[in-house]
Structures are given as C-alpha cells and as structure tokens.
Amino acid sequence: MTIIQLFPSLFLNLFLLLLLRSSAAPTATATISQQFKEAPRYYNSPECPSTVNTPPLTVDPTVDPTVQVAMTLDAAYLRGSMAAVLSVLQHSSCPENIIFHFVTSSSSNASLLRATISNSFPYLNFHVYPFNDSLVSGLISTSIRAALDCPLNYARSYLANILPLHVSKVVYLDSDLVLVDDIATLAATPLGDSILAAPEYCNANFAFYFTPTFWSNPSLSATFSDRKPCYFNTGVMVMDLDTWRAGEYTTKIEEWMELQKRMRIYELGSLPPFLLVFAGKIAPVNHRWNQHGLGGDNYRGLCRDLHPGPVSLLHWSGKSKPWVRLDAERPCPLDALWAPYDLLKPPFSFDS
Numbered sequence: 001m002t003i004i005q006l007f008p009s010l011f012l013n014l015f016l017l018l019l020l021r022s023s024a025a026p027t028a029t030a031t032i033s034q035q036f037k038e039a040p041r042y043y044n045s046p047e048c049p050s051t052v053n054t055p056p057l058t059v060d061p062t063v064d065p066t067v068q069v070a071m072t073l074d075a076a077y078l079r080g081s082m083a084a085v086l087s088v089l090q091h092s093s094c095p096e097n098i099i100f101h102f103v104t105s106s107s108s109n110a111s112l113l114r115a116t117i118s119n120s121f122p123y124l125n126f127h128v129y130p131f132n133d134s135l136v137s138g139l140i141s142t143s144i145r146a147a148l149d150c151p152l153n154y155a156r157s158y159l160a161n162i163l164p165l166h167v168s169k170v171v172y173l174d175s176d177l178v179l180v181d182d183i184a185t186l187a188a189t190p191l192g193d194s195i196l197a198a199p200e201y202c203n204a205n206f207a208f209y210f211t212p213t214f215w216s217n218p219s220l221s222a223t224f225s226d227r228k229p230c231y232f233n234t235g236v237m238v239m240d241l242d243t244w245r246a247g248e249y250t251t252k253i254e255e256w257m258e259l260q261k262r263m264r265i266y267e268l269g270s271l272p273p274f275l276l277v278f279a280g281k282i283a284p285v286n287h288r289w290n291q292h293g294l295g296g297d298n299y300r301g302l303c304r305d306l307h308p309g310p311v312s313l314l315h316w317s318g319k320s321k322p323w324v325r326l327d328a329e330r331p332c333p334l335d336a337l338w339a340p341y342d343l344l345k346p347p348f349s350f351d352s
Ligand SMILES: *[C@@H]1O[C@H](CO)[C@@H](O)[C@H](O)[C@H]1NC(C)=O
Pocket: 109, 111, 112
C-alpha cells in the first residue's frame, strides 16, 4: 500500500494547491503544468499518391500529393492545437502526406513547443517558425475581446512571408477546432482566380463589422463598390500563397490596420482587415467546413448549436473554449464532440 492510497485527500489538496499556484503564473509557463499523451501513428491508405521520388512542392499544385497546413502554436491554446492536429490525422486517408507549419510567437519557448509536438506526434512532418511580434504589435488597436488582440492572432496575414517560398498553397486552421472529415477535400477546393477560399455567409449583416465612421465616409466604403461583400470567418481558409506574395496582400492588410489606428473603422481584431481586402472576392467553400461559433458569443459565451446541414469541421470560435468549460465541469452539449481529441494527460498520470 502506497502513501497515496493511504492519504488520498492529502494528495488531492496538495495537487489543488499546485494547480492554483500555477494558474496564477504567466501563460508562458502553462506548458510546464500540462503533459500530453502520445497519439497513435496514422498510416497512408494504399491508394495514396506517393510523396517519395516526387520532389513535392515543385510540381503543379493540382497534382501535389502533399497537403500543407498552417496553424499558430502558443502555450495558451496548445491543448486546442494538439486536438486539432489529432483530428486532422485521424480523418485523413493520406495522413503521411500532410505537412504542418506551426507559427509561434517570438516570445514563447519554441523548442519547448517543438518538443511537446514531437512527443505526442513522433511521426509528424512539421516545421516551427517564429513570428516577430513587433512586426504587428504597433498596428494592433484594442478590440472588444482581449484574446483577439494577441499578436499571434495576426500571423495568418503574414503566412506568405513566414512560410518558405516553395509552399505555394496552404490550409490555415485556427487552434479551437476539430475536423471530422478528410482535410485533402478542403485543400482541393478550386480557387479559380481567387487568392483564398472560405465558407461565405451572405445572409450575415456585413455592415455590422464596420463602424458608422467607415460607412459614412464614401472614400472608405467605396472599397466595396465593385463587389458584393459577404462575411467569412478567417479561422479556416485555403490560401494561394504565390498569388498572395505576387499581389503583396500583406501590405494591403497592413494599410487598413494603419488606418484603424488613426480612425476607428471596425471593432474586432484581425477579421475586418481580411474582409476589407477579400470579401466578395473569395472562392466559396461548403459551410460544412466551418461550423463556427461553438465557443459562444463574444460577450457572454452562451452555448450555441450547430448550423443546419452536414458537418466536416467544428469550430469553437467565440468567447469560451471547450477545454475551459470541460475543466470547469460546465460544458456545452457540443463540447462532448471535442473531448475525444483531447490529448491532455489526466493530472494524476503525470510522469514523475
Ligand atoms: C525552453 O524549454 C527548454 C526545454 O524544456 C528549456 O530547457 C529551456 O530552458 C527553455 N528556455 C527558456 C528561455 O525558458
């Protein structure tokens, strides 16, 4: 009989004390109190195109056998990112053909994040890139939700610069989502002449995303005069990085952010500049690929239901996150769909 079996409540109290102490520490140390399980190894099915002997990335993208995925990685959302990666692999017919590109804040411990990914996914083909926070920190103006103001939230606007030039097309994914379908289907979305593809919502109130200052200034609102803009969520996008680079779209986004510093033209964080540059010009994706809003609204985080129709991707955008609500034992009903992808080790199974 061990001492833990004799005095379980003592150990529970000690553990809770440690937990309380660590929750008061800065988020950068959050990874130290989290340990993750190793995910199973996932294999290609026999029909998968080979990536061996084909110099991947140099061939025509329509026959490129690889799927390139970009995500951000930080201590605060690490648990979500791990679940997202697991979900991508688990539902892919050709998981060995997927290459992950993780962008981390220059202020976070990249080698620790890299080690955490390697430990849980020893067979994963991935790269980690630092994102220079100061590139964007001077351009961020405060929004209605502090989490939206984190510099890494803007990394999606810089992917064309951050990722190597041979990555010509990428699927960008937020860290608060899981896929329940094959990412290759999403990656194969025809882009036509568009730079990016995402599900569009033309029934949403587009005007809502910009201030009266914006709409009442004809020289600003004229930006939408030659197109029918519709809302889209920037948490799931297929991006043509070659066209992006050629058109210098990062600069176009930065120009709107500079303007926002001088006059308030929108309220949310990284989304409105994307809408300003791309709304009405994107290639459509079936709504099943971004069942968003499951985190609840930006103010109160109330539980939300799925939108009607099929589901390939569940996205907990909004104020709350499933792991937070599950830990608090106040989950929303749909959080049960995230839980199977959670790789966090239960606290008492920590390796010593
Ligand atoms: C980053 O993490 C590694 C591995 O856990 C550790 O050895 C190192 O001291 C950390 N570096 C910083 C700057 O905290």
